[in-house]
Amino acid sequence: xxxxxxxxTPELKNKLNRFGVRPLPKRQxxxxxxEIHQYTHQLVSSDSEDEAPPAGQTVQMKPPxxxxxxxxxxxxxxxxxxxxxxxxxxxAEPLSASQGSNTSSTAASEESERSNPELCxxxxxxxxxxxxxxxxxxxxxxxxxxxxxxxxILSDSQLYSQILQYQPLVLSQLQQQLKAAGIRLGAAxxxxxxxxxxxxxxxxxxxxxxxxxxxxxxxxxGTKAGGRGASRKKVVAAMI
Amino acid sequence: xxVEVESFFGVYMLYCINPxxxxxxxxxxxxxxxxxxGQHNAGRxxxxxxxxxxxxxxxxxLILHGFPSDIAALRFEWAWQHPHSSRRLSHVSRRSRKExxxxxxxxxxxxxxxxAPWSRLPLTVRWLKQEYRMDFEPxxxxxxxIPITFGSVRAKKKxxxxxxxxxxxxRCFLCKGLVKVSEKLSCFHPSCGMxxxxxxxxxxxxxxxxxxxxxVEGECPSCHRSVLWGSLIRHKHGCFGDLxxxxxxxxxxHWADELQI
Numbered sequence: 123x124x125x126x127x128x129x130x131t132p133e134l135k136n137k138l139n140r141f142g143v144r145p146l147p148k149r150q151x152x153x154x155x156x157e158i159h160q161y162t163h164q165l166v167s168s169d170s171e172d173e174a175p176p177a178g179q180t181v182q183m184k185p186p187x188x189x190x191x192x193x194x195x196x197x198x199x200x201x202x203x204x205x206x207x208x209x210x211x212x213x214a215e216p217l218s219a220s221q222g223s224n225t226s227s228t229a230a231s232e233e234s235e236r237s238n239p240e241l242c243x244x245x246x247x248x249x250x251x252x253x254x255x256x257x258x259x260x261x262x263x264x265x266x267x268x269x270x271x272x273x274x275i276l277s278d279s280q281l282y283s284q285i286l287q288y289q290p291l292v293l294s295q296l297q298q299q300l301k302a303a304g305i306r307l308g309a310a311x312x313x314x315x316x317x318x319x320x321x322x323x324x325x326x327x328x329x330x331x332x333x334x335x336x337x338x339x340x341x342x343x344g345t346k347a348g349g350r351g352a353s354r355k356k357v358v359a360a361m362i
Numbered sequence: 363x364x365v366e367v368e369s370f371f372g373v374y375m376l377y378c379i380n381p382x383x384x385x386x387x388x389x390x391x392x393x394x395x396x397x398x399x400g401q402h403n404a405g406r407x408x409x410x411x412x413x414x415x416x417x418x419x420x421x422x423x424l425i426l427h428g429f430p431s432d433i434a435a436l437r438f439e440w441a442w443q444h445p446h447s448s449r450r451l452s453h454v455s456r457r458s459r460k461e462x463x464x465x466x467x468x469x470x471x472x473x474x475x476x477x478a479p480w481s482r483l484p485l486t487v488r489w490l491k492q493e494y495r496m497d498f499e500p501x502x503x504x505x506x507x508i509p510i511t512f513g514s515v516r517a518k519k520k521x522x523x524x525x526x527x528x529x530x531x532x533r534c535f536l537c538k539g540l541v542k543v544s545e546k547l548s549c550f551h552p553s554c555g556m557x558x559x560x561x562x563x564x565x566x567x568x569x570x571x572x573x574x575x576x577x578v579e580g581e582c583p584s585c586h587r588s589v590l591w592g593s594l595i596r597h598k599h600g601c602f603g604d605l606x607x608x609x610x611x612x613x614x615x616h617w618a619d620e621l622q623i
Contacts, residue, residue, distance in 0.1 A: 272575065275575060276575075279545075279561060282561060282564075282575070283544075283545060283560050283561065285575060285576060286560050286561070286564050286576065286577075286591075286595070287430075287560070287595050287598070287599075288430030288431060288434070288483075288576075288592075288595060289430075289431065290431050290433045290434070316479070317450065317478050317479040318478050318479075319478070319479075319574060319575050319576060320478050320479040320480070320481060320482035320483060320576050321479070321575065321576060322430070322431060322433055322434045322437070322479065324433050
């Protein structure tokens with residue numbers, strides 16, 4: 123818990139402002155901030171829907187600012203604003219991944235492809251002790267698969283040599299090889315991993331390779347420039 | 363003095379000096395910068411891009427080269443042209459009112475060099491026109507292995523690798539096993555000439571970065587000079603121009619060192 127009692131008034135005002143609460147007398151600001159901190163850093167799952175507190179830093183709470191100071195309560199369900207969409211089969215509450223660690227996980231909740239590993243990881247420390255939490259399970263499953271991909275690459279000297287010489291990998295071929303080795307990793311996560319390792323890859327079919335830059339004669343330039351541009355765009359756009 | 367580079371893949375920035383379109387920027391890819399700028403200024407019927415045709419004259423002020431393949435360079439070009447569509451640049455904000463196009467594009471490329479998948483590539487930032495030179499923001503410094511340099515560059519044809527000695531097998535300096543030519547990597551310092559397995563040296567270089575697969579730089583196990591992984595690979599592929607040797611203290615040359623009086 124930050125030392126709200128030691129902060130000066132402008133600092134407290136700023137902190138409250140982040141939660142949409144108007145400036146209050148100093149003593150009350152300190153109490154309010156402590157209250158907010160308690161709610162946002164709860165380790166025990168809360169049953170009340172009204173006061174379900176999301177964990178993590180991506181929370182934005184919106185209590186009406188004009189309420190009298192003494193009776194401000196967080197009545198609205200608190201939704202975490204995150205750039206991530208979730209595909210959960212039970213949509214009882216608009217919860218984020220980190221919230222999932224506080225409520226009991228359902229068997230139906232899928233491992234979302236879009237789940238933000240950063241959100242999941244931030245709640246890992248708190249949720250490890252809870253059994254069957256889908257979010258941290260998903261994250262560690264992903265880590266295992268990434269480790270498997272890494273080991274696969276290191277074990278295949280031809281593949282690793284290719285990477286070390288900066289030769290682009292044909293993504294479809296790599297996917298096939300991983301599948302054959304029993305490593306299940308979706309294309310999106312694989313691409314993220316390759317990017318994080320600065321490994322160049324191409325979506326092109328093995329035969330075509332990269333669009334050829336032909337050093338043609340001047341007379342051809344007009345049409346060629348058009349053709350070149352189109353094929354370049356296709357290759358690059360596919361790599362978004 | 364013009365630096366000559368084989369196997370050239372570059373992404374460049376053009377600046378328009380026509381008073382009617384002053385300050386306009388164009389980003390492009392080329393394997394031959396000298397030829398490319400001529401094409402741009404000659405118009406689209408002579409190979410220049412439609413967007414720059416008739417809007418000149420253009421100056422090629424900045425070029426990033428050292429991309430190991432055309433695919434790597436093309437992807438970089440696309441991301442620089444479309445930072446707000448690129449997955450890796452979602453943190454780069456849109457151009458503010460007070461930002462010129464040039465400043466904006468410089469900010470985008472500064473961010474790109476710090477982020478995967480480009481942060482480990484053996485790139486060189488080269489200002490072709492010193493008068494446009496800009497410094498990196500303190501918070502957007504590029505990775506230490508990326509040199510910032512000045513002056514012209516020319517694409518050079520790669521000489522066919524000599525096939526003499528193809529059958530020779532040597533011993534790996536590190537693991538002492540036999541090394542085939544295809545898996546051999548040698549130190550390019552003439553006095554050294556150490557040879558090893560590609561993978562053995564990679565493993566050695568990656569000791570300080572165990573989570574990575576692609577090395578960036580390291581010390582030659584024999585002569586202990588610091589070398590860039592990219593330079594070792596270029597040397598292996600027959601590119602002898604523009605091989606970067608780095609000394610830890612001088613890996614970032616100050617722009618003032620390169621000014622010509």
